[in-house]
Amino acid sequence: MILDAKMPSGPVQDKWDKHRFDMKLINPANKRKFKVLVVGTGLGGAAAAASMAELGYQVEAFTYNDSPRRAHSIAAQGGINAAKNYQNDGDSVWRLFYDTVKGGDFRSREGNVYRLAMVSRNIIDQCVAQGVPFAREYGGLLANRSFGGAQVSRTFYARGQTGQQLLLGAYSALSKEVGGGRVKMHTRKEMMDIVNIDGVCRGIVTRDMVTGKIESHWGDAVVLATGGYGNVFFLSTNAQACNVTATYRAYKKGAAFANPCFTQIHPTCIPVSGDHQSKLTLMSESLRNDGRIWVPKKVGDNRSPELIPENERDYYLERKYPSFGNLSPRDISSRAAKEVCDEGRGVGATGYGVYLDFSTAIARVGQEMIAERYGNLFEMYERITGDNPYKTPMRIFPASHYTMGGLWVDYNLMTTVPGLHAIGEANFSDHGANRLGASALMQGLADGYFILPYTIGNYLAQAPLDKIDTNHAEFKKAEDEASAKINKIMSLKGKRTSTSFHRELGLLMWDKVGMGRNESGIKEALSKIPQIREEFWSNLTVPGSGAELNVSLERALRTADFLEFAELLAWDALERDESCGAHYREEHIHPDGEAKRDDTNFAHVAAWEYQGENIKPVRHQEQLEFENVHLAVRSYK
């Protein structure tokens, strides 16, 4: 396997312009001869489907949700970054580029990140024109806030519902195209596999989640915009249905999977309350603009927070990272929280929680202002915990949140399988080993609106695309495989539910391959995952039949893929024998506890190639060059 990033030559700031000029164009009348399948209608997929349909391509879009208005993207709260410099505080494309490369701990491609920073400005223009009601100042201009890992205010937001508003903007654009007959929308259809013909991706196989029917769809190119795999930890902030199936299937059909061990833990989530827990709720990172994080100085101090005097509190982020303080990047804040809890200074019933306290901010700007900024988040917190955060500090703890890893893509967002593209959280491209807050929405929309619609034209203009249809033998083969898998699951009739397997896997992964990792823990996970998988395939029970709406079958199919994928994640964590960003190998830390990168041996992307059932995949490397942002120890002190 050759990993050619197809990076255009020339200075980083000119690459995208040059590339756009060099790309082949398809004349408008010919575009309608090409059909593109877009799997996933979150921010990335909806934006891409709408934009490509506007350009004239035939588009078919797929989602397992009942409507494209309901992708996981909708839950993003805090905001979206863009290098607009509207605050006149020294921001620029170059600074956003720099912050993102540094924030990612030097494990992303400079060329991609620069392009992302560049188009970030167009995104805000596009969304405002669509009617996205971003927050504004009294003078009528757009308001900004700051987010972790940045010293400028470049985050645009719509109350605490930025993801919702951006997704509804993209959904509106998509709705227009569906209404105009230019996009065919398939809801409640779950992709089961991709279909390659002569080494080129030409379609997908789906399961109709209402009738159970297995169906084939052909296209001239396929785009996976299927989101991240944070639910491999079972408990996460992701939506319930988020899963790895689409990207993992693509991996099994030849697409390299890059950096699966780069998983992000978010520092501000509501702590676990019991075994019944089905998900963890994020409290937006934007809260760290006004909230101060602390734990008691004394071990085992279980007085209620208002009884703990100021001088007996440890504002540990402000103490350890004075210049970034409560706004230190996510990986650093998460580990700091784990560390104080491991010391026995955690708060709440389980001891796995820290305080996020708004009293200073309320005294400074008043309760009304705080309510305006975070009202809905405070309400959500109170609904879930029964506590009122205006009166008593919130309790928070880190949780699995985002996955930087994903399908390997080149500069054109194409995977190692010709014709198969990946955008949004589903690819690995721009965030390196750690994503900065408010940069996922930016990347999803950059890919969907401004990058893929260009690069896919370049592919289609040159690709060897024979006329095919879904009667081709490869489609039948993929359909048969999907049906066989379902039949196998339905025939097991064992004694455990798929949720119980998923939970078992998640706990193991969180414990051994979660926030902190070490060789023996990872090896333990690697020996246990196959055991869980084996039991799954012998002792699972799924009632009903495959030919109807069957929620437990849906879960079982997703869990089956997580059970294989988890092993890939663990292999990657083991072989990346360094710490970087969110990948924290306990063997590799500086004396002050910070992650210790090994640039001599690991300044590369690890891309895994599938070799077959129960065979260890092959790890390929794409070397990363840093010509503009110099490799340095990431410091937020």
Place this chain on the structure above:
Amino acid sequence: MKLKLNIWRQKNAKTDGKMTSYQLNHVEEDMSFLEMLDILNEDLILKGDDPVAFDHDCREGICGACSMTINGTPHGPEKETTTCQLHMRKFKDGQTINIEPFRAKAFPVIKDLVVDRNAFDRIMQKGGYISVRTGQAQDANNIPISKKNADLAMDAAACIGCGACVAACPNGAAMLFVSAKVNQFALLPQGQIERKERVIGMVNQMEAEGFGACTNHFECEAACPKSISVKFIAKLNTEYLKATLTKNSF
């Protein structure tokens, strides 16, 4: 706590459904309503029975997927709260809870508590957008928008498209849903060009889908988890009237 659940069970769109009773003996206060149903479903699966199907995804009150009527009220007794955000501490030990799908002519039941709400998508396709081709937009700060209007537009835009308003309405009307989108765009300068076509297109589609007429019961606002105001419905009526009267004038 112990609970008795009466749940609507319906195999598919073609068969009739009925209420079925279940007893749950180990419900914790900190559970969300859907986590309580998860526990029931785990029990059912282990017995070889079909688990109760219900739509859900974010479990954070924002995607609008969850859609059940609890003791006669869409999303249950707690104000401004979706089912997924409703917690069991709001119920009493020994209580009986009736759980049904959102009911409306335009929302046919697919299975158990799952209903088809694609009618909302089709309404959106008839004008719920501002036409702006990707890449055409001018700089975002070129058109200032008063904070008041931007905030009001956001109040309307907060709709999560769950359909509780329709389920709560004795007529099965979708006026609150449609008014939210129409008002969001009518409040913004960007929305002016297509203002008339939008309201006419969306209202006509709403009627074609079989949603009922609004007769001012205001049950929709009471049931709305995002407390979208019925004031937007009054504005929608004015918008529609103005648009139909002036659509051919210049």
